[in-house]
Amino acid sequence: MNQQMKTIMRTLSLALAASATLGGAVRGQTFQTDRTVDAQPGMRLQVENHFGRVTVRAWDRPAVRVQASHPSDVRVEVDVSGSLVQVEASHGGKSVEYVLTVPADMPLEIDVVQGEVDVSGTRAGMQIQSVNGAITVHGGDGSIDLGSVQGSITLEGARGEVHAESVNGRIQLRGIDSGRVTAETVNGAVSYEGSIRSDGWYRFSTHNGGIDLTIPANAGATFTASTFNGTLVTGFPVTLREAKEGKEFSFTLGSGGARIELETFNGTMSIRRPGQP
Amino acid sequence: MTTPEGDLRDARLAFEGDTRAFERLYRGHSASVHGLARRMVGLEEADALTQDVFVRVWEKIGTFRGEAAFGTWIHRVAINVMLARQDVRRRDRGRFEDDDAQVETAPVAPRESESSIDLEAALASLPERARRVFVLHDVEGYKHHEIAEMLEITVGTSKSQLHRARMLMREQLVT
Amino acid sequence: MSAHPTEKLSEFIDDELAAPERARIESHLSSCSQCARVVDDLRAVVSAAGAVEDSPPASDLWPAIARRLAPRHQGPRVVAIDSRRGPRRLSFSIPQLVAASLAVALLSAGAVWMAIRDGGGTTGPSTVAVPAGSEEPMTGVTVASGSAPQVFVEYESAVADLERLLDEISDDIDPDARRAIDRNLAIIDQAIQQTREALEADPNDDYLNTHLASTMQRKIDVLQEATRLVRTST
Numbered sequence: 001m002n003q004q005m006k007t008i009m010r011t012l013s014l015a016l017a018a019s020a021t022l023g024g025a026v027r028g029q030t031f032q033t034d035r036t037v038d039a040q041p042g043m044r045l046q047v048e049n050h051f052g053r054v055t056v057r058a059w060d061r062p063a064v065r066v067q068a069s070h071p072s073d074v075r076v077e078v079d080v081s082g083s084l085v086q087v088e089a090s091h092g093g094k095s096v097e098y099v100l101t102v103p104a105d106m107p108l109e110i111d112v113v114q115g116e117v118d119v120s121g122t123r124a125g126m127q128i129q130s131v132n133g134a135i136t137v138h139g140g141d142g143s144i145d146l147g148s149v150q151g152s153i154t155l156e157g158a159r160g161e162v163h164a165e166s167v168n169g170r171i172q173l174r175g176i177d178s179g180r181v182t183a184e185t186v187n188g189a190v191s192y193e194g195s196i197r198s199d200g201w202y203r204f205s206t207h208n209g210g211i212d213l214t215i216p217a218n219a220g221a222t223f224t225a226s227t228f229n230g231t232l233v234t235g236f237p238v239t240l241r242e243a244k245e246g247k248e249f250s251f252t253l254g255s256g257g258a259r260i261e262l263e264t265f266n267g268t269m270s271i272r273r274p275g276q277p
Numbered sequence: 278m279t280t281p282e283g284d285l286r287d288a289r290l291a292f293e294g295d296t297r298a299f300e301r302l303y304r305g306h307s308a309s310v311h312g313l314a315r316r317m318v319g320l321e322e323a324d325a326l327t328q329d330v331f332v333r334v335w336e337k338i339g340t341f342r343g344e345a346a347f348g349t350w351i352h353r354v355a356i357n358v359m360l361a362r363q364d365v366r367r368r369d370r371g372r373f374e375d376d377d378a379q380v381e382t383a384p385v386a387p388r389e390s391e392s393s394i395d396l397e398a399a400l401a402s403l404p405e406r407a408r409r410v411f412v413l414h415d416v417e418g419y420k421h422h423e424i425a426e427m428l429e430i431t432v433g434t435s436k437s438q439l440h441r442a443r444m445l446m447r448e449q450l451v452t
Numbered sequence: 453m454s455a456h457p458t459e460k461l462s463e464f465i466d467d468e469l470a471a472p473e474r475a476r477i478e479s480h481l482s483s484c485s486q487c488a489r490v491v492d493d494l495r496a497v498v499s500a501a502g503a504v505e506d507s508p509p510a511s512d513l514w515p516a517i518a519r520r521l522a523p524r525h526q527g528p529r530v531v532a533i534d535s536r537r538g539p540r541r542l543s544f545s546i547p548q549l550v551a552a553s554l555a556v557a558l559l560s561a562g563a564v565w566m567a568i569r570d571g572g573g574t575t576g577p578s579t580v581a582v583p584a585g586s587e588e589p590m591t592g593v594t595v596a597s598g599s600a601p602q603v604f605v606e607y608e609s610a611v612a613d614l615e616r617l618l619d620e621i622s623d624d625i626d627p628d629a630r631r632a633i634d635r636n637l638a639i640i641d642q643a644i645q646q647t648r649e650a651l652e653a654d655p656n657d658d659y660l661n662t663h664l665a666s667t668m669q670r671k672i673d674v675l676q677e678a679t680r681l682v683r684t685s686t
Contacts, residue, residue, distance in 0.1 A: 050682075051626045081360045082353070082427050113681050114629040131678050132632035143339070149674055150632035167636040167674055186670060187639050207643040207667065226659035228650050248659055265646065265663060296521060303514055311513075312506035324509055331517045396500050415501035421468075440462035447493045450500060 029099070031067040033076040039064045039085055044107040045100070047087045051114045052096045058104035058121035058139070065101040070094065107142065116151070125160060134169065152188065170209065185209065189267070193274075196221050198257030205263040213262070213271045220254030225262040225269050232262075235272030279305035284347035292339045299338075303331055306348060310355050316400055316412045317359050326362065330355040352417060356427060399449035403442055410435050411442035456480075456487050465494055522676065523669070607668055614675035618682075625682050633678050640671045 039045075039062055047054055052070075059065075064085050068076045075090040089096045097115075102108070108126040110117055116133040119126065125142025128135050134151040137144070140158040147153075152169040155162065159177045166185040173183060176194030183190045184205045191212040192204060196219035204211045210230075215221070225232050226248045232240075238251040262269045284305065290298030310330050314323040334354050341350050400408055409428060413419045414435075419427070421435040428435070457477050463469050464477050481488045615637075622630060647664045654660060 051629075079361070080429060082357050084357055084361070086361060111681050113678075114626040114632075129677060129681055131681055132626075132629045147677065149636045149678060165673075167670065168639050184666075184670075186636075186643050186667065205666070207646075207663075226663075228647075228660065228663075244657070244659075247657075263659065263663065265643065265650075294523065296518060299521070300514055300518070303517065307513065308506040308508040311509045312504070316504075324511070324513060327509060328513050328517050328520070331513075332520045335517075335521045396504055411501070415498050416504055418502075436463060436468075437459075440459065443462055443494050443497050444458075446497045446501075447490070450497060 029067075029069055029097070031069050031099070032072065032074075033066060033068040033070065035076075035078050036063050036065040037078055037080050037085060038062060039080075039103055039106060040083075041103075041105070043080075043083045043085055044109065045085045045087070045102055046109045047098065047100065048111045049089065049096055049098060049113075049115060051094065052098065052112075053115045053133075054098045054100070054110055054112055054117045056100045056102060056108060056110070056117075056119040056122065058123075059101050060104065062103055064103075064106070067099040067101075068096050070096040104139075153183075196258045196260070198255060200258040202258065203261040205261075206267060207265045208267065209264060210267040211262050211264055211269045213260075213269075214274055214276075215271065217273045218254065219258065220256055221258035221260045222252050222256045223250060223260045223262065223271070225249045227264050227267070227269065229266045230264045231268050233268055233270045235270070235276035279347070281343075281346055285341075285343040288338050288341045288343070288347060291335065299335060302334075302347070302351075306351050307331075309348060310351060313352060313355055313412070313417065314359065316397065316416060317356075317409065318362075319401060326355075326359060329362065330358045333358050356413070356417075360427065395450060396446075399446050402449060403445055407438045407442035407445065410438040411446070414439050415443070456484065458487065458490060461487065461491055461494055465491060465498065520676075520680075522680075523673065611671060611675065614672065614679065618675060618679050621679065621682050629678075629682075633674070636674060637671060640667060640674065643667050644671070 041062070045064060064078075066076065066078050066087055068089070070076065070089060071094050074094050074096060076096065077086070077088050077090065079086040079088075087098065087100065102122065104121060104123045106122070107124045108119065108122065108128065110119075110126070110128045112128075112130040112133055114132050115130065117128050117130055117135045117137075119128070119136070119140070120138040122139050123141045125144060126137070126140055127143075127145045128137070128147070130148045130151055132150045133148065134153070135146050135148050136154045137146065137158065138156045140155065140160065142160040144155065144158055144160055145163045146155060147163075147165045148169055149167045150169065151166065152171070153164045153166050154172045155164060155174070155176065157175045158173075161180040162173065162176060162178050162182070164171045164173065164183045166188060168187045169185060170188035171183045171185050171190045173181065173192045173194060176192065178194065179197040179200035180202075181192065181194075181200075182203045182205075183192065184203075186207045187209065188206060189209040189212065190204045190206050191214075192202070193214040196202065196215045198220055200221075202221075204213070228247065231246075232249055238253065241250045242248065243250065279302075284302065287295075287298040287302050291302060307327065311323055311327045314326040314330070318326055330351075334351055337354060341347065400412070403411065406428075410424055413424045413427070414421070421432045421439075424430075424435045425432045430438075457464075457480060460469065460473065460477060464474065467474075469477070481491060618633070625633075644664065644667050647660055647667060651657065651660045651664060
């Protein structure tokens with residue numbers, strides 16, 4: 001790893017440390033906007049924020065509560081039209097921090113340029129995009145599409161189709177129950193812990209970084225693993241077929257039903273079962 | 278030119294990522310979407326809005342299940358895009374101001390049959406709220422309760438705006 | 453209350469009145485030619501609105517729309533995965549396949565890319581990738597060879613267009629976000645460079661070729677997505 005990469009990684013870990021501190025600051029925050037609108041089943045939430053953190057929590061009321069802290073000359077708009085609840089601020093360039101409370105089954109569409117997104121407790125699909133900021137999601141069910149340019153992606157306890165994409169950031173997927181998962185980054189590690197369905201398709205790819213897979217002991221899957229400078233490590237014995245010595249491998253576990261693809265240019269691909277180090 | 282089966286097939290292909298199928302949908306429905314855009318926001322913004330609508334449709338096409346005709350569905354998407362966009366514009370000049378005093382003069386399409394030109398010219402002269410309700414009810418065929426939901430107004434307001442729009446249109450069209 | 457029920461005439465022609473009120477208006481109309489005239493006029497307005505004709509936009513909006521369509525994220529977007537298993541893997545050049553699909557993907561947002569994937573099926577993409585009528589197997593075309601394939605020229609130009617677009621809206625972007633975008637583009641460039649160097653040593657490696665194409669595609673994605681996010685949020 002060269003100097004530039006090291007600097008970037010250091011910046012990233014600092015950013016992550018800062019976000020952990022901020023996470024606790026939601027309580028006690030003062031809000032200049034606090035509005036609640038009714039939300040019928042089938043409605044979805046769309047949030048656009050240029051600058052500032054977006055926190056989403058779930059409750060069991062059929063309503064969306066929008067709390068936001070922002071400068072006094074910013075107006076936060078909450079529009080309900082058709083099946084859409086839209087949240088947006090009038091001055092795109094100024095910092096607006098949102099705390100949104102939504103019905104757990106409400107699909108989310110969140111776009112942020114500069115700022116983190118933290119979603120917890122929902123049981124719906126979501127599309128979350130950020131240019132500069134980490135995305136952290138606990139929960140989710142349905143089509144889950146998370147994309148960050150600069151920032152890590154963490155998804156825990158989700159079901160449905162999962163797609164996670166970053167450029168400079170690690171991707172961590174834990175406790176996932178899904179038959180379709182893709183996770184791709186350029187600079188950062190990728191880890192997956194979750195189900196492997198016999199008809200599933202899983203793809204994990206990075207340029208600089210390891211890939212860490214923890215899969216059920218009884219998983220049946222056909223693996224293909226490709227690398228340029230990396231290696232493959234498995235926590236259990238497998239019979240490798242090497243399409244290209246040291247670079248492209250395949251092997252089958254159990255029935256071989258699922259399709260799992262791993263790619264890293266520089267990094268170690270590691271496959272283990274739960275409990276293995 | 279378009280058939281429900283063909284549209285549904287193309288919508289599924291587009292959902293899978295097939296942009297040629299999506300282009301077919303564009304070819305089949307761009308005239309009606311553009312017409313709706315022109316009537317809702319005027320010719321000047323209609324091109325940009327039509328583009329926004331189809332980009333949105335590409336993003337949302339997975340939610341089209343074929344219960345309604347694709348044309349109906351896409352118009353609904355289009356209306357949502359337009360309303361969101363108009364809301365954004367309106368914010369700049371104060372959200373709750375009454376637009377009754379404003380008579381917008383959006384340019385009119387030059388290429389239509391004469392009666393269409395007349396109608397669109399008359400439409401462009403309507404106040405915004407009345408125009409929206411008129412387009413949604415009399416051109417698009419939505420019911421008052423649907424319009425009320427879309428525009429966040431009461432059914433009574435929708436009815437009175439429609440009547441107001443028709444009376445203004447009458448002045449323009451009927452001599 | 454006015455003797456003329458003008459305010460109710462729209463509801464009257466839409467048949468939205470309760471029977472007693474409807475009857476009252478019908479009776480009024482039979483004796484008031486002024487109101488009867490309004491009813492006729494309103495019906496004419498409604499009928500004109502219902503008969504309005506649509507015509508396509510004056511200019512073709514499709515190219516501009518196609519440029520804005522985000523690629524689908526459904527499994528691998530790069531094709532050649534299946535080709536690893538195909539018996540004819542040397543009958544065409546994967547660099548060119550990937551490159552060609554990339555070029556078109558850039559121009560028409562993925563149409564051919566997807567077509568190759570869909571059309572390839574289990575037999576691999578070679579049947580679609582080789583241009584019809586091309587007798588000569590396109591072997592040995594390397595990414596890093598002296599004459600860079602046209603596709604990379606097109607790629608660079610598409611990237612330049614997108615970067616110009618991003619620059620145009622640069623004033624609207626938060627400076628930290630703008631720096632993050634630049635930094636990440638540099639990271640991608642570095643990955644592209646490393647992969648190209650690796651390809652010089654091993655021009656026909658499937659993984660390297662697909663990896664190159666997907667990393668290049670990633671750069672396009674980042675530029676498009678950043679532009680979209682900035683535009684929608686300002």
